[in-house]
Amino acid sequence: MKSELSAERIPVIVGVGEITDRPDQLLEGLEPIALMEYALRRAEQDAGVELLAELDALDIVNEVSWPYPDALSLLGQRLGITPRHACYGEVGGESPVRFIHEAALRIARGESRVAAVVGAEATHTVSKAQKVGLTLPWAEREANPRMTRGKDLVHPFSLAHGIFSPVTIYPLYENATLAAWGQTPEQALTESGHLWRRYAQVAAHNPFAWSQDVPEAESIVAAGPQNRLIAWPYTKQMVANPMVNQGAAILLTSLAHARELGIAPEQMVFVHAGAAAREPRDYLAREQLQRSDAQDAVLEAVVTSVGGDAQAFTALELYSCFPCVPKMARRTLGLDDSVEATVTGGLSFFGAPLNNYMTHAAAAMVRRLRNQVDGLGLLYGQGEFVTKHHALVLASTAPQVALSQDYSVQSIVEARRGVIPELIGTYEGRASVETFTLVHQRDGAVEFGFVVARTPQRQRLLARVSADDERTLSFLTDPLHSPVGGYGQVSQGDNGLLQWSSER
Structure with a gap:
């Protein structure tokens, strides 16, 4: 007879908080650490009970717009806490999903009572201040920040050709995948336009989105003075928009502690399962650029966890830095092109607070699942250049089995990997x-x-x-x-x- 899971070992999300800052004056703009504090306090308010004083685990998503010498200590001082587990993340759009997953795993192991994941960017304010030569009155900024950039991730051959940024590398996947799927470039653009319009429609109803505009599908993919081509076939509206000021936070605890605190059952969203894998960091060290074995293995694993059919998901968030990523993902999931692939609005329209978008997506997913009786949601994030992949299954109902501590599917990826082509630099x-x-x-x-x-x-x-x-x-x-x-x-x-x- 199967024993009932211990409520002390069931992780649950109980609070989400977001902030979008649109200052009338530059000097009124909130710095990233303030946005993080706001988001955490709003998450606590959302939970309806005091949780921050109990925080024993804090993960901060890698922040780029105003790099601090020690963001963990600075945020801890503002909150008056010294959590036992404190981690500042590495670069990667998938990292918020990983942080939420790992926080849930610590709760499931009994190592954590209350955990938080938080991140924020103020790129909009920083960029405008730099353009006019204004010094922002914010906390000390790291003089020589050690930040991972595209130039650090690519082969010297690629760097020599000027191909080292996301906007020049993701089109390589876009153009390879459409050919592999038997599409004409025109058909692929049409698919991208309609997909992006659906993202924009969701953003239009998200109060935290940077843009509520819903352009026509044709105008999204058509190049023009207000929508210039950046790297073929991607126009400005088809790429992520990092020029935003946004912060988001997630609070987790155990089901038992949530009950002790009197948190309402309808407030709780449960972590059911997850998976992660990665490709070689150098995109030229991959067998092909028509698909991602790591993406496939991760998505296949979470679909298996819900019974083998992606139709079981009542809500999706498929990472959307560029159209090729969700187009690849929905094909692996076996879903048709009418699927609503976001609960948030996408990185082009909701906004792209660099590494932190998926924290906002998690907040939006929690709100969506709270309104569903048997809601089942998929969060899928990826980072670098189709490199790091992490997916997480959330649900409005408690799990029947314990959260697996072993979530890597890397061995499956390695077993599938074919011969890597020899890269040559001289040829006629x-x-x-x-x-x-x-x-x-x-x-x-x-x-x-x-x-x-x-x-x-x-x-x-x-x-x-x-x-x-x-x-x-x-x-x-x-x-x-x-x-x-x-x-x-x-x-x-x-x-x-x-x-x-x-x-x-």
């Missing part, structure tokens, strides 16, 4: 397109094209396409035919980089 001759993008200047003009190509021996190489090579640029951007698989000639360029030009 024919090579076919594996994937590509065009990097655009602010005025919309092409700065250069970039091709990841394969030799007949299946070696991988990187090459530039000249902005003056109109024939090749037209071949790459034909809306009715993907260039993936098409051949061209590789030669040595004057700039020391390989050059690729189409044969058609």
